Amino acid sequence: MKILVPVKRVIDPYVNIRVKSDQTGVETENVKMSMNPFCEIAVEEAIRLKEAGKAEEIIAVSIGNQSCQETIRTALAMGADRGIHVLTEEKVEPISIAKILAKICESESPGLVISGKQAIDGDNNQTGQMLAALTDMPQGTFASKVEIDGDKVKVTREIDGGLQTVNLNMPAIITTDLRLNEPRYASLPNIMKAKKKPIDQKSPEDYGVDVTPRVSILKVIEPPKRQAGIKVENVGDLVEKLKNEAGVI
Amino acid sequence: MIPKVGISEGKEPLFYNESHHAWREEVRKFVSKEIAPFVEEWEEAGEFPRELYKKAADVGLMGMGYDEKYGGTTEGIDIFHGIVTAEEFAHGCGGVSASLLSHNIAIPLIQSLGTEEQKEKFIPPVVRGEKIAALAMTEPSGGSDVASLKTKALRKGDHFIVNGSKMFITSGMRADTYVVGVRTGGEGATGISVLVIEKDTPGFTQSPLKKMGWLSSDTAVLYFDNCKVPVENLIGGENSGWIGVMSNFSQERLGMAAGMNAYSQICIDEAVAWAKERKTFGKPLIDNQVIKHKLVDMNRAVKTSRAWTELLSWRVMNGESPIADLAMLKVHASKAMELCAREAMQILGGAGYLRANSGPGKVERIYREVRVNAIGGGSEEIMYDLAARQLGYRS
Incomplete structure (x- = not known):
């Protein structure tokens, strides 16, 4: 079985995000970029399935500019077998990504697509679901546990009320939640081996997908700064403020 | 984080x-x-x-x-x-x-x-991370003057009988495999051999040393009392250990310099963060010229040290052994670290004097670690001496 893992290049989670002064977006020039943490979890899960003998090949896909190759290399260094890089300078939206992935699913016929539940930049949480709709594959989103049994996969999902377990026929789509696993470090020997693993370079046109954005961003601004709190002298003051200023009692 | x-x-x-x-x-x-x-x-x-x-x-x-x-x-x-x-x-x-x-x-x-x-x-x-290896060269008597080491290894049939002691040995308590410099021949560099001595060798004991810095590191003094070491553990030829020991030092000095540069940089980063945050007399510390100049001076020291480290690494990688330069680099890096730790401490004031492993507290630890970097792996004085000899500075 093949596992397809889409990986997204995002601003490193530990970098302080700065809004561009012209309010067209956030600063990405000279900013440290990393693999989206949820995608890392997806890569890790795919590797664990392969190590358990449930899968033979892991394909990492990234869609975006030239530097997405680095993100694919990271996946290869963790243990993916080969990469597909769909090169575009456009800011790709979930629907375009899902359409391209659907085409890749057609040609590669993976038994599982494991993706992050969302990327930490756009927080869209849509791509996996859209891909499921486009390919008519069953989906198990927000996975905290994945168990393969024959041609079925049991996915434990983290939902508001607790845990829900779904049984899916494969091929299926899984999106990962934070608690699914803890991604490994890419070891030095694997980093060196990753240099030799193949990455196919494609373009959206190869898949017949128009990636022109459907949504135009009007303005990006910083969230309002939180005001400092106040200290009250005594309980009487507190009650007075809660009643008259906050209006909560 | x-x-x-x-x-x-x-x-x-x-x-x-x-x-x-x-x-x-x-x-x-x-x-x-x-x-x-x-x-x-x-x-x-x-x-x-x-x-x-x-x-x-x-x-x-x-x-x-x-x-x-x-x-x-x-x-x-x-x-x-x-x-x-x-x-x-x-x-x-x-x-x-x-x-x-x-x-x-x-x-x-x-x-x-x-x-x-x-x-x-x-x-x-x-x-595989199963065994720990340590290098044992320095002795209580000689310090960085490795050529005059005194630990004796006498050949007796298919064994060496080792007697002597080693000082300031990193991983000295926990190591399983010790690479030990011993004297098998006459005086000076040409009488030195290298032996692997394993932990369980009878007559081999260690005792821990308490230090000013590198507190989590295991450092010990080693004693060899009629240790029987099989001849198979002789690394390289008898009396020809010196070249190996010296070339080993080149890599060690580069690695130490790289580490020192990074410690220096941490001092700068912590000092800058603090100087921007801390307000005195109505303005942030960093708006005082005296502070800015300190920071630039620290940067100057680290940037030159880093550039030199990279250049010498490149030369060593390409097969050269620039011994004098490496000796001078090690001094340059430890002096840069000393400067950065000192000035960062001055900028941080009381906050830098506190023990804590976050923010300004790191500087307190690095300040103590300056000394081992300026002494270990060849003291600054020995480095100067080595460089002077290599450069042929004598009448």
């Missing part, structure tokens, strides 16, 4: 390629998750858990640069992977780096001078 690295990210294409960047990233993750959060606890306890060796081995840290057939990684690896490692490890602490990576001053001798059997026996368990 992954620490910010103020030191330039190694973008210089002459020295660094994609694999160096990828490795830096992984070491940074490793250090920020497996070491940095525990530094305070381990420094307090005076040691770190032995399982860290296994974890480090799993990411390939222990095997870097050692032959693949012994479990290491050599393909595509060059000296700059070591530089990157040393820099990133500075975000943990000096004590952990020194002990965890103590094999990097011991195993290269076995790899370069050892026989096939010796390599097969001694290298793989260390690369």
